[in-house]
Amino acid sequence: MTLYSMLHTMVSPITKGMYRMRVIGAEHIPAAGKMILCSNHRSVMDPILLGVSVKKRPIRYMAKEELFVKHGKAVNRFLRTLGAFPVKRGSGDTKAIEQAIEILEQGGLLGIFPQGGIVAHGIPFQPKSGIAMIAYHAKAPVLPVGIDTNGDIKAWKPVTIRFGKPIAYEEFGFTDGSRKEMKYAAHIIAERVNQLLEAKECVLK
Secondary structure (H helix, E strand, O other): OOHHHHHHHHHHHHHHHHOOEEEEOHHHOOOOOOEEEEEOOOOOOHHHHHHHHOOOOOOEEEEEOHHHHOOHHHHHHHHHHOOOEEEOOOOOOHHHHHHHHHHHHOOOEEEEOOOOOOOOOOOOOOOOOHHHHHHHHHOOOEEEEEEEOOOOOOOOOOEEEEEOOOEOHHHHOOOOOOHHHHHHHHHHHHHHHHHHHHHOOOOOO
């Protein structure tokens, strides 16, 4: 058993109980094959909330560089052991993008919070264009995810994780990877995630 699977087994029941989690649409997560898991960003707990929601396979997260450099070598090593890798926000980090593409080309599940930071409840999801660029170069589908609760995410307060149907690579209509195409792809992703956030009690299939 890997460190990831051991921690998943230990942390899942505690996290699900503490945050009174409800997971909808988990059947849309493929058991294998490249996929970008694209979610809105509500709190620092989001990677853990998504991680315990996905039972089939580990998620490789793009995580802000500050987590790796400001919390000591032990945290740095722990994050990397779990498969996370750093990205410099707002700088067009080509190394991180190349690593993300490589993970997808190897058939991995890549987790991204493309809003550039934590966004408060009630604000529509609007991703940065980097996710579209990664999807284009890796020829990867995108699985939209909505993390939903009223107000801030806190212990003992119900949180709902909704997984939508995957957006096929072909649906983006990529041809030349132009800025216009990236903008259109980001628009499609935003639309699907916002539908999940607006669904409330509806189960999207």
